[in-house]
Amino acid sequence: MMDDNRILIAGAGPVGYAAALNLAHYGIPFTLLEGDATILDDPRAGTIHPPTLEMFARLALTGTLNDHGYIVRNYHYRDRKTGLVANFNLGVLSNDTPYPYRLMLEQHKVSSIIDNALKNYKNHEILRKHRVTEVEQDNHIVVVKVETPNGPTIFRGRYLIGCDGGRSQVRKFMNVNFEGFTFPERFLVVTTPYDFEKVGYAFTNYVSDPEEWCALFKVPGLDEKGIWRVVFPTNPDLTKEEIFDDQNIEARLQGFHPKSNSFPVVHRNLYEVHQRVASCYRDDRILLAGDAAHINNPLGGMGMNFGFHDVFNLTEKLAAIWFKNGDEKLLDLYDRQRRTVAEEYLQRQTIENKKNLENKNPEARKKFHGELREIVADPDKARTYLRRAAMIEGIERAAAII
Amino acid sequence: MAKSDKLFYKHEKRANRTTASEREVKRFEDLAGQWWDTEGPFAPLHRINPVRLTFIRDHLCAHFGCDVTQKKPFKNLSIIDIGCGGGLICEPLSRLGAQVMGIDAGEQNIKSSSIHATQSGLDITYEKLLPEDAAARGLLFDAVVNLEVIEHVADPEGFISACGTLVKPGGVMVCATLNRTLKSLAFAKIGAEYVLRWLPRGTHDWRLFLKPSEFCALLRGQNFTIADMKGLTYNILFDEWILSDDLNVNYMLFAKKANTA
Numbered sequence A: 001m002m003d004d005n006r007i008l009i010a011g012a013g014p015v016g017y018a019a020a021l022n023l024a025h026y027g028i029p030f031t032l033l034e035g036d037a038t039i040l041d042d043p044r045a046g047t048i049h050p051p052t053l054e055m056f057a058r059l060a061l062t063g064t065l066n067d068h069g070y071i072v073r074n075y076h077y078r079d080r081k082t083g084l085v086a087n088f089n090l091g092v093l094s095n096d097t098p099y100p101y102r103l104m105l106e107q108h109k110v111s112s113i114i115d116n117a118l119k120n121y122k123n124h125e126i127l128r129k130h131r132v133t134e135v136e137q138d139n140h141i142v143v144v145k146v147e148t149p150n151g152p153t154i155f156r157g158r159y160l161i162g163c164d165g166g167r168s169q170v171r172k173f174m175n176v177n178f179e180g181f182t183f184p185e186r187f188l189v190v191t192t193p194y195d196f197e198k199v200g201y202a203f204t205n206y207v208s209d210p211e212e213w214c215a216l217f218k219v220p221g222l223d224e225k226g227i228w229r230v231v232f233p234t235n236p237d238l239t240k241e242e243i244f245d246d247q248n249i250e251a252r253l254q255g256f257h258p259k260s261n262s263f264p265v266v267h268r269n270l271y272e273v274h275q276r277v278a279s280c281y282r283d284d285r286i287l288l289a290g291d292a293a294h295i296n297n298p299l300g301g302m303g304m305n306f307g308f309h310d311v312f313n314l315t316e317k318l319a320a321i322w323f324k325n326g327d328e329k330l331l332d333l334y335d336r337q338r339r340t341v342a343e344e345y346l347q348r349q350t351i352e353n354k355k356n357l358e359n360k361n362p363e364a365r366k367k368f369h370g371e372l373r374e375i376v377a378d379p380d381k382a383r384t385y386l387r388r389a390a391m392i393e394g395i396e397r398a399a400a401i402i
Numbered sequence B: 001m002a003k004s005d006k007l008f009y010k011h012e013k014r015a016n017r018t019t020a021s022e023r024e025v026k027r028f029e030d031l032a033g034q035w036w037d038t039e040g041p042f043a044p045l046h047r048i049n050p051v052r053l054t055f056i057r058d059h060l061c062a063h064f065g066c067d068v069t070q071k072k073p074f075k076n077l078s079i080i081d082i083g084c085g086g087g088l089i090c091e092p093l094s095r096l097g098a099q100v101m102g103i104d105a106g107e108q109n110i111k112s113s114s115i116h117a118t119q120s121g122l123d124i125t126y127e128k129l130l131p132e133d134a135a136a137r138g139l140l141f142d143a144v145v146n147l148e149v150i151e152h153v154a155d156p157e158g159f160i161s162a163c164g165t166l167v168k169p170g171g172v173m174v175c176a177t178l179n180r181t182l183k184s185l186a187f188a189k190i191g192a193e194y195v196l197r198w199l200p201r202g203t204h205d206w207r208l209f210l211k212p213s214e215f216c217a218l219l220r221g222q223n224f225t226i227a228d229m230k231g232l233t234y235n236i237l238f239d240e241w242i243l244s245d246d247l248n249v250n251y252m253l254f255a256k257k258a259n260t261a
Helices: A014-026 A050-058 A062-068 A107-120 A240-244 A246-256 A303-324 A329-358 A362-377 A379-389 A392-400 B003-013 B022-029 B043-064 B090-095 B107-120 B131-136 B156-165 B182-195 B212-221
Strands: A007-010 A030-033 A070-072 A074-079 A083-089 A102-104 A124-127 A131-137 A142-148 A151-157 A159-162 A178-182 A187-192 A204-208 A214-219 A227-233 A267-271 A274-278 A286-288 B078-082 B099-104 B125-128 B141-147 B167-178 B224-235 B240-244 B250-257
Touching (some): A007 A014, A007 A142, A007 A151, A014 A030, A014 A107, A014 A124, A014 A303, A030 A151, A050 A062, A050 B212, A062 A107, A074 A362, A083 A362, A083 A379, A102 A214, A107 A124, A159 A303, A204 A329, A227 A246, A240 A246, A240 A267, A274 A329, A303 A329, A303 A392, A329 A392, A379 A392, A392 B212, A392 B224, B043 B090, B043 B167, B043 B240, B043 B250, B078 B090, B090 B099, B107 B125, B131 B156, B141 B156, B156 B167, B156 B212, B167 B212, B167 B224, B212 B224, B212 B250
Parallel strands (some): A007 A030, A007 A159, A030 A124, A074 A204, B078 B099, B078 B141, B141 B167
Antiparallel strands (some): A070 A102, A074 A083, A131 A142, A142 A151, A178 A274, A187 A227, A187 A267, A214 A227, B167 B250, B224 B240, B224 B250
16 A cells, blocks of 8 residues: 555545546545445436536546537427427537537446546556445544455545545544435436437427426437436335336336337436535545535436536645645635535525426416526527526636635 | 537647747747837737727726726726737726736837836836746736737646736736637738738737637636626727627636635
């Protein structure tokens, strides 16, 4: 094992990997610890927004991401019964960002791409089957206990970044709460190769309905031939078996898009959906980022992006401390900037996205759809709206927090 | 991948040791004596100057709460003009009361602008200096101005990083440049240099022009908030420039840096 003058990262999901690549880029030694033996390819985040692409461009990675993902310049807001409500054209942001689109690319591919990019750097180690179980710190160092195939081991570093997901083990050893709530309904994700583009859908669609809304996305898929993910809310009274039942899934898909033959179904996954933010992202030398710091519903495709924004922000500050003798108060600034926008922006926006999709009040629905139609008809309004939806506003807001 | 993306990567990866491009510096050096000749090689700068100064004055007044009706509204402000050329921006800012420093990569520019400032009775500090060297000295200013400079530098990202470092917490940056569009190629490059003969041929390399989107991304990368973005449009009938929403040829940006707690 290498010396203690390094940063420890717990969790090699996309956010842990992004933290790692940033540290490598700055030239800070690190150890990335991950419990899983391989990068898991279950369907999770799959949308990358413009500010994230701007950040990865600084690491010369955006070209590779673009090459593997779908560049989606338009997305639809729809009503399940009446059809298209608004076609959002991200092109109105063409003066705001070099990447005025959503890039559809699965999170495990982002992880793999970064894993590959890290091979160009030295002074780090990536250890799989190394799950962080306990954390301790004093004034100089963080010590983590790690479960490995050869039994428990100890690792030491100057700082620890907890990117170990919503159920973060690191967070449990910090003096923080994970406040918020869990929705009663779980979200069902069904993946199918059926090509919804042929029947008029965009590569990203939000389909509102008082009874059964859904969100529909096309991602490249394992074979890069394209696969569609459909996200539905589920009845809290049903068991996982009942939800996963073939007939139930077929009925849900037919109910949303009736056709004569049945839908081929590749995967079915069920996720609990939470809205929570850690009460503080910093406990001295231990920092939280990504899902370990904030979890939210997937509508809007913001969670993973927010995690990336966390670690780009955090590693910039760590580099200032590491190389320029920067004040450790910068880490409190990280907490203030990123936690504030998680509360004010990530939580509010995603909760609102869900509320709008499932709204049961006909008058309110009509009014909201009218507003969306007005927004897309007016380039100035569309730009303002999409600067928020594409997360540019959030980044600028965070930069302004002192 | 879109062409524009590729060009942007090219900009980013050009990590030279200095931000100044030798060839570009030399080009301006040769013209140094003629900066203040309103009908000379820099005539178009004299024509565009009023509207650029209006943009700077109005934003600085609004941001710092200066009273525009005062004779010297900028009397408490320190401003650095990066790539100051002959001092065409430094002098009016100094007259508005600001404490002004002008830096340029060209020795001749510094000499001629210093002489002109003395002739004008203005106290302006001119120095042959690159922004990264000014930043290394720890210099800080309320406002950093870089007008029509970024399209001549070798490393735009390093240049904006250095400019950003020079801004005090709570301060601002004002930038102006040319967009990389077919319209700018036709108008600014071919039109201004070859047809109207406003600028000496070869003054601009269109491929080095930055799109507003790319400029915004560079500024966000330095933790700036983009507060305003305006186009500069030439009115051929009145031979004057006005601010507009058309960013296709010349444009200006106003960006803010967060204060410290």
